[in-house]
Every structure is written in C-alpha cells, then in structure tokens.
Amino acid sequence: MTNSALSLDRVQQLHPLQFLSPSAHQQLLAAAEQVKVSKGSIILKKRNTLPTTCYLISGQVELRHSFDDRKPLHANDQLACQPLEELVREGASVRALEECVLLRFERDLIAYLSTLTSDSDTYAVVNIEEGVDYLDDTLIDDDYQEDWTLQLLDSPLARNLKPVALHRLMALLERLPVKRGEQLIQMGSHADYFYILISGEAALSTELHGPFRGQTIELHEGSHFGEEALLGETLRNATVTMTSDGMVGRLNREQFLEVFADSLMPVLSEAEFLRRLNQLEGPCTLLDVRFREELRNDTRKQVLNIPISRLRSALPQLDRSTTYLLSAQGDQRSELATCILRQHGFNAYLQATPVDSQKQSA
Known part of the structure; x- marks a missing residue:
C-alpha cells in the first residue's frame, strides 16, 4: 500500500x-x-x-x-x-x-x-452587487446534518477544552446504539453517566416545579445532558427519552472529571485563593452555595450566599465584571456551581480542599 x-x-x-x-x-x-x-x-x-x-x-x-x-x-x-x-x-x-x-x-x-489557518481554505470572496441573489438553491443539501463534534465544541460545556482533553473525551467516550422510546435518564434516579447525543433525537422532560417549569426540550445531534446531577451527586431532575433511533456516547463521573475538570472547575491553591480574595488580581466575590442554615456559625465577612438550587435563577443578577471564588466547604455543590457559572460566561474558580493542596504540594 x-x-x-x-x-x-x-x-x-x-x-x-x-x-x-x-x-x-x-x-x-x-x-x-x-x-x-x-x-x-x-x-x-x-x-x-x-x-x-x-x-x-x-x-x-x-x-x-x-x-x-x-x-x-x-x-x-x-x-x-x-x-x-x-x-x-x-x-x-x-x-x-x-x-x-x-x-x-x-x-x-x-x-x-x-496553528495555521489559510483564508482561502475557509472563505469564498465575492464582490456583492446590489439586487443580485447569490444564494444558489442547487448548493443546498436538505439532508445535511452537522457533525455532532462540531455542535458539541460550539457549546459552553466544551468551548474551552484543550486539545489533549478533547482527545481524552473521544478515547473514553462509550458509544451505545439506542432505540426510539428508550429512556436514557429517569427523573428521580441516581446519576451515573454524562451523555452526548451522537445521532438521532430525544426529548428532555423537566420537573414541574423546577427551574424549567415542566418544559419539554428537544435534543438533537451534539446535545449533551446529565452533567449537573453527576457532579452534584444528586437525583436526576429530568427524564430523557429517545424520539428516534440513534446513538449516544457516555462518560462516568471519574471520566467526566478527567476530561472537563480543568476547563469547567479550575482549582486555586490556598495561597492563590487568598491572593485573589484580597483583590490583588482584580475584583472578586466569595460565593458559598450551601443552604443558609449551614452558614449559621460562619464567621467570614462579605460572603455571598446563593443556595445551589437557586443559582440558575440568580444568574441575571450576578456581576460579570467580578471573579467568583467558590468556597471549598460547599463540596460537590461548589464544583457544580463553578461548572454552571463558567458555562454561562462567568469567571469562577474553586478553592482547593486539603486533599487538593496536598496533591499540589507533592
């Protein structure tokens, strides 16, 4: 050959x-x-x-x-x-x-x-004349479906993935054929996997009293779901059912963290965390996402408390000019909050736990 x-x-x-x-x-x-x-x-x-x-x-x-x-x-x-x-x-x-x-x-x-990009590889240069329609119907493919990887990479979840993390995602992703009517996630069940819809279509049905008020969301090729309950180690708050035959890819919690932790949940050492908290790197806000009752004996000053269950609804009121520092006391809830904030364009970091600090020292 x-x-x-x-x-x-x-x-x-x-x-x-x-x-x-x-x-x-x-x-x-x-x-x-x-x-x-x-x-x-x-x-x-x-x-x-x-x-x-x-x-x-x-x-x-x-x-x-x-x-x-x-x-x-x-x-x-x-x-x-x-x-x-x-x-x-x-x-x-x-x-x-x-x-x-x-x-x-x-x-x-x-x-x-x-690292190289050639304009001639990407763009067609056309001299536009008024009144001329340059859209050629013969060039439109009605059966065209965009590659699921391109859809995923354009999502807030994967937009900042480094090449090495993207390689690990593709290597670790377990691909499974699925049938129409098959339930991938059931509301109230324990979270075990993060999913990517590689092909086919699905419907995501939300809780009636949740943040999406019982809304049904259509999922298409490249859609992802299941990461929030997986990170927070909570019960599923939605049901996902296939509306056509297709294929999904999935990662367990350990694999998801291996791929996405650096981009969605960056951890600051104790020294760097305190440095930022003292406004030495620009405006910062200490955010604790535990319930108010858990902070009764907290002596820290100027702590913004938004329970994780209310974080999504509070996003429009948050300041995009500040960096949010997530308290280590929030455990998995702080991880989930950092993930949500970064997916919505906020600058957010996790405080290192004692175990993280030991690893960084080693």
Missing part, C-alpha cells in the same frame, strides 16, 4: 485531523508514513511514548489491558478514527491480530499545522 492509495477522505475522517484546514490535509497526506505490520506483532508496548501519532488503516488489532481484558479493533470500526495511543490506558498494549497497515504522522507536524 502506497501513499497514493491513501485517500484524502480517509485522512479527513481521522481525529483530530478533521479540524485542520484542507491545505493541512494535503500536507499530512504527503508526509504520511504507511507501515505494514505482520500478524502477532506488538504495535504499542506498555507505557510506550512515541514521537508519532498512529492510526489503524486496514486489518484488526487487539487492545490488551491485561490477560482477561482484551478488546478487538477493526480498521472499519468507528473507534479506528482515533489514534491508537488514545484508545489504551497507561500500561496497555496493542497487538496485530492479522496483517495490518498503520498510518503514522509526526506529532510536531500535526501541532504545527493546527
């Missing part, structure tokens, strides 16, 4: 290469190295760090975490669009189950091309 046999379409399907410009795809195609691997060969060894990113183009491999934990991966599988090194946990290995072809790119080249 030669480079000429590798199509540009295939390169554009690989993650995260699909986010690069068309000219970058051409450069990657020219620089790609294709390697034929014989059956039984070890492709990635345990804790193996390479300067290249590797994709499976043909054949089948085994993702081996332990003797009892092995998963096959075929080049036609959807997960094969991810780099092999992102599909295995630290300490796992990849072995060829049959003769395979791998595609390798230099990491430095991908990093370099991701």
Whole structure:
C-alpha cells in the first residue's frame, strides 16, 4: 500500500485531523508514513511514548489491558478514527491480530499545522452587487446534518477544552446504539453517566416545579445532558427519552472529571485563593452555595450566599465584571456551581480542599 492509495477522505475522517484546514490535509497526506505490520506483532508496548501519532488503516488489532481484558479493533470500526495511543490506558498494549497497515504522522507536524489557518481554505470572496441573489438553491443539501463534534465544541460545556482533553473525551467516550422510546435518564434516579447525543433525537422532560417549569426540550445531534446531577451527586431532575433511533456516547463521573475538570472547575491553591480574595488580581466575590442554615456559625465577612438550587435563577443578577471564588466547604455543590457559572460566561474558580493542596504540594 502506497501513499497514493491513501485517500484524502480517509485522512479527513481521522481525529483530530478533521479540524485542520484542507491545505493541512494535503500536507499530512504527503508526509504520511504507511507501515505494514505482520500478524502477532506488538504495535504499542506498555507505557510506550512515541514521537508519532498512529492510526489503524486496514486489518484488526487487539487492545490488551491485561490477560482477561482484551478488546478487538477493526480498521472499519468507528473507534479506528482515533489514534491508537488514545484508545489504551497507561500500561496497555496493542497487538496485530492479522496483517495490518498503520498510518503514522509526526506529532510536531500535526501541532504545527493546527496553528495555521489559510483564508482561502475557509472563505469564498465575492464582490456583492446590489439586487443580485447569490444564494444558489442547487448548493443546498436538505439532508445535511452537522457533525455532532462540531455542535458539541460550539457549546459552553466544551468551548474551552484543550486539545489533549478533547482527545481524552473521544478515547473514553462509550458509544451505545439506542432505540426510539428508550429512556436514557429517569427523573428521580441516581446519576451515573454524562451523555452526548451522537445521532438521532430525544426529548428532555423537566420537573414541574423546577427551574424549567415542566418544559419539554428537544435534543438533537451534539446535545449533551446529565452533567449537573453527576457532579452534584444528586437525583436526576429530568427524564430523557429517545424520539428516534440513534446513538449516544457516555462518560462516568471519574471520566467526566478527567476530561472537563480543568476547563469547567479550575482549582486555586490556598495561597492563590487568598491572593485573589484580597483583590490583588482584580475584583472578586466569595460565593458559598450551601443552604443558609449551614452558614449559621460562619464567621467570614462579605460572603455571598446563593443556595445551589437557586443559582440558575440568580444568574441575571450576578456581576460579570467580578471573579467568583467558590468556597471549598460547599463540596460537590461548589464544583457544580463553578461548572454552571463558567458555562454561562462567568469567571469562577474553586478553592482547593486539603486533599487538593496536598496533591499540589507533592
């Protein structure tokens, strides 16, 4: 198999290469190295760090975490669009189950091309003349559906994700086919997963006495749900039901925190927290989201108290020019509050717990 046999379409399907410009795809195609691997060969060894990113183009491999934990991966599988090194946990290995072809790119080249943007790749320059309709109906695809990843990345939840976190999201996401009428989340149940709607449609039915007053919200490709109850470790306050066949991706709480914690719940050390609290980095407000009864013996001054259950309704009254510092005493509620605030465009940080401080010191 030669480079000429590798199509540009295939390169554009690989993650995260699909986010690069068309000219970058051409450069990657020219620089790609294709390697034929014989059956039984070890492709990635345990804790193996390479300067290249590797994709499976043909054949089948085994993702081996332990003797009892092995998963096959075929080049036609959807997960094969991810780099092999992102599909295995630290300490796992990849072995060829049959003769395979791998595609390798230099990491430095991908990093370099991701910083480049060509206007000619993105925009069409047109001289506008008054009275002329430039919209060509033949160019409109009525069946077009935007890629779910683009919808997700445009959401407040994922807008500030760093590339490494996005890679982890794609690697950790468990994909499940779902049927019309299937309940993904039931009101009043314990939270176990965060969900992304990869394909299909669903309906989210809210509590009658909750912040959305019993409203039913339509969910489409790229919609996400379930993170608030997961973070707050509370019962679900809505029901989500599929209104068509489709596919969802899900993360458990540990996986969700691994991917989103840095962007949605940044933690400040005790020293930095006090520095900001003393207004040394600009205006700041100490926010405690516990119930008022829990603050009876609190001796701190100038603490803004908004119970987590009322935070959403209070957002329009909050000051966007200040930084909100979330008290560590609020435990999971402070985590959830930080997440909500940052998704709505506020600058918010968590106070480090004693455990966090020990980790930072180490």
